[in-house]
Amino acid sequence: MVKLRLRRMGANDQPFYRIVAVDSRVKRDGKYIECVGWYDPKPNPSKINIETDRAIYWLGVGAQPSDTVRSLLRKAGILQIWHESKLKNQKETKEAE
Numbered sequence: 710m711v712k713l714r715l716r717r718m719g720a721n722d723q724p725f726y727r728i729v730a731v732d733s734r735v736k737r738d739g740k741y742i743e744c745v746g747w748y749d750p751k752p753n754p755s756k757i758n759i760e761t762d763r764a765i766y767w768l769g770v771g772a773q774p775s776d777t778v779r780s781l782l783r784k785a786g787i788l789q790i791w792h793e794s795k796l797k798n799q800k801e802t803k804e805a806e
Contacts, residue, residue: 713767713774713782715748716741725749728759728778730767743767748781759785765794 710733717738719725726748729741745767746759764787768774774782782788 711742711767711770711772713745713764713772713778715775715777723751725751728764728781730772733773757781757785759787761785761787761790765791 711730712733713728713730714737715726716729716731717724717726727741727744728746728748730743730745731739731741735741743763745763746757748758749756759782764782768791779788
């Protein structure tokens with residue numbers, strides 16, 4: 710199963726995370742499939758940069774976000790876009806029937 714989760718980078722006391730699509734059996738900082746964005750928790754407010762189209766693609770093919778990544782996607786507004794597109798597709802299929 711593919712998961713969207715954080716990959717820790719940066720020096721001691723300077724954490725920096727990449728949001729990556731990865732096989733669930735791979736260790737935290739192991740090989741990943743694709744980097745979808747990054748998250749920097751140190752500045753106030755924290756900085757988040759996520760490629761919307763790639764995140765929606767991975768959610769669409771069944772990737773499961775971790776709890777932390779899910780909250781970051783919610784803050785960035787990507788989960789709302791994804792849910793709206795799912796509802797739109799469902800309405801279109803009902804109308805086609």
